[in-house]
Amino acid sequence: MAAPLSCDQCEELLPDYLLRALEPEALRAVTEHLSTCERCSAQLAAYEAVLDQLGQAVLQHEPPAELRSRLLAAAREGPALTPTAPEFIRLRRQPTWRPRWAFLLTAANVVLCLSVGWWTWQVQREAALVHQRWQDVQHQLALQRQAFTLITAPEARPVVLRSDKPDSRARGLLLLKPDDPHAVLIVEDLPPLPQDRAYQVWLGWGDRQRDNGGVFRVDAQGFGLLNITAPQPFTTYQRVGITEEPASGSPGPTSPRVIGGTP
Amino acid sequence: MDDAYPTDATLLARMAHRDPKALDTFYMRHARAVFSLAMTMFKEHTRATDLTQEVFLLVWQSAGAYQPTGSARAWLLRLTRNRAIDELRRDRRRLANETVLPQQALHALSAPVALADAAERQAVRDALAALPAEQRDALFLAFFQGLSHQEIATRLRTPLGTIKARIRRALQTLRQQLQGEQGH
Numbered sequence: 001m002a003a004p005l006s007c008d009q010c011e012e013l014l015p016d017y018l019l020r021a022l023e024p025e026a027l028r029a030v031t032e033h034l035s036t037c038e039r040c041s042a043q044l045a046a047y048e049a050v051l052d053q054l055g056q057a058v059l060q061h062e063p064p065a066e067l068r069s070r071l072l073a074a075a076r077e078g079p080a081l082t083p084t085a086p087e088f089i090r091l092r093r094q095p096t097w098r099p100r101w102a103f104l105l106t107a108a109n110v111v112l113c114l115s116v117g118w119w120t121w122q123v124q125r126e127a128a129l130v131h132q133r134w135q136d137v138q139h140q141l142a143l144q145r146q147a148f149t150l151i152t153a154p155e156a157r158p159v160v161l162r163s164d165k166p167d168s169r170a171r172g173l174l175l176l177k178p179d180d181p182h183a184v185l186i187v188e189d190l191p192p193l194p195q196d197r198a199y200q201v202w203l204g205w206g207d208r209q210r211d212n213g214g215v216f217r218v219d220a221q222g223f224g225l226l227n228i229t230a231p232q233p234f235t236t237y238q239r240v241g242i243t244e245e246p247a248s249g250s251p252g253p254t255s256p257r258v259i260g261g262t263p
Numbered sequence: 264m265d266d267a268y269p270t271d272a273t274l275l276a277r278m279a280h281r282d283p284k285a286l287d288t289f290y291m292r293h294a295r296a297v298f299s300l301a302m303t304m305f306k307e308h309t310r311a312t313d314l315t316q317e318v319f320l321l322v323w324q325s326a327g328a329y330q331p332t333g334s335a336r337a338w339l340l341r342l343t344r345n346r347a348i349d350e351l352r353r354d355r356r357r358l359a360n361e362t363v364l365p366q367q368a369l370h371a372l373s374a375p376v377a378l379a380d381a382a383e384r385q386a387v388r389d390a391l392a393a394l395p396a397e398q399r400d401a402l403f404l405a406f407f408q409g410l411s412h413q414e415i416a417t418r419l420r421t422p423l424g425t426i427k428a429r430i431r432r433a434l435q436t437l438r439q440q441l442q443g444e445q446g447h
Contacts, residue, residue, distance in 0.1 A: 015430055015431045015434045015435075016431075018434075019405045019406065019430070020345065020348055020349070021405065021411055046438055046442065047434055047438060049337075049438075049442075050437045050438045050441055051344070051434075052333075052340060052341065053386075053441055054437075055300050055337075055341070055343070056296060056336070056340060056387075057384040057387035057388065058300055058303040059299065060295055060296075060299045061295070061298055061302045061311075062298070063294045063297075063311075063315055064308075064312055067298075067312055067316060068287070068290060068291070070316060071286070071290060071316050071319050071320065072283055072286065074316065075283055075319075075320060075323045076283060141279065141327040169353075171353075223324065
């Protein structure tokens with residue numbers, strides 16, 4: 001555990017903190033100091049304003065015209081909508097039975113009854129799909145709110161998770177409060193998995209001891225969020241790893257680590 | 264007024280309810296700034312395009328969690344900068360192929376066409392021009408190229424402690440200059 005910083009020491013480290021150039025130990029010390037010091041937090045905001053101005057003063061370039069439509073298409077295929085949207089659209093576009101005038105009245109009635117029954121079933125199914133989608137969206141929003149709460153919590157600490165493979169873009173960020181068992185995991189560029197597979201989080205300590213941190217899936221872009229409630233406070237854990245496992249989870253890791261890090 | 268020109272906060276709230284028109288308006292309002300910063304940092308059209316899309320998709324996915332504490336554009340550019348820095352630092356091949364010098368990066372900021380239409384940009388240019396060259400170079404390498412302080416020290420063949428001090432002093436000076444400008 002690093003020694004607490006004085007305000008002078010903290011202020012000296014603020015530019016490095018903003019430029020993401022601090023070593024983990026120093027980052028932890030600055031984050032802890034900022035959580036209790038209004039003066040240094042105000043200094044941080046002032047430096048941040050300078051960097052914001054630098055970022056806005058660059059030579060302006062027009063983004064490619066096709067990026068706009070590409071973005072909107074990607075947004076429409078977003079994680080909360082992807083699993084159900086295609087089916088939803090397909091159901092709405094099903095042709096409806098239309099009895100012809102030449103059919104016998106009895107046959108027409110039978111067809112009409114079948115059509116009404118089919119239509120009712122479709123409406124109920126659509127309603128169930130919409131309800132499911134609404135629940136998915138609410139769940140995602142709740143996760144994102146928790147993530148944001150942790151990001152902005154003064155005592156929150158980020159743990160970067162990386163792949164051991166140099167050519168992999170997979171990465172993650174675990175946001176935690178050291179004395180708390182709750183954390184939020186955000187991952188990016190993890191390969192999407194088939195329906196019967198999922199990613200599982202492992203929280204390790206000691207020689208080979210570990211707890212299950214939960215199971216999650218990623219969207220088509222490899223983005224995923226998981227709200228973790230660990231069996232113990234995060235001060236206990238010395239390692240975090242993510243492996244690919246069966247969708248229902250596994251009692252222990254059965255595949256190589258995809259990404260990992262040290263709290 | 265609100266319908267004709269919705270605020271960024273309104274657009275973000277609508278995005279949280281999955282309104283793609285709000286994303287479209289938000290994109291049209293800020294895409295140029297995001298793409299320009301990405302271009303300055305990556306110097307590659309394809310990577311800048313990909314990062315711009317990534318940033319706006321992230322906003323789309325997390326709009327409900329956004330709680331405004333400053334301008335949305337500053338928030339977007341911070342997101343862009345941080346992701347670009349992380350990506351640049353991961354890109355180990357960059358060190359072998361890198362040819363851009365701080366002076367070229369400075370050109371990206373000081374080109375008149377970029378700054379003529381904004382008093383704030385002019386103020387930034389003046390403040391940067393007033394910095395000692397060695398402080399400006401170190402700051403540019405850290406800010407626009409995502410180099411760690413150790414990498415800058417190696418590149419400029421200067422002790423690490425000196426690089427840290429230069430960056431710190433550059434930011435302190437800019438802060439005094441720019442906040443002084445705003446105060447008038």
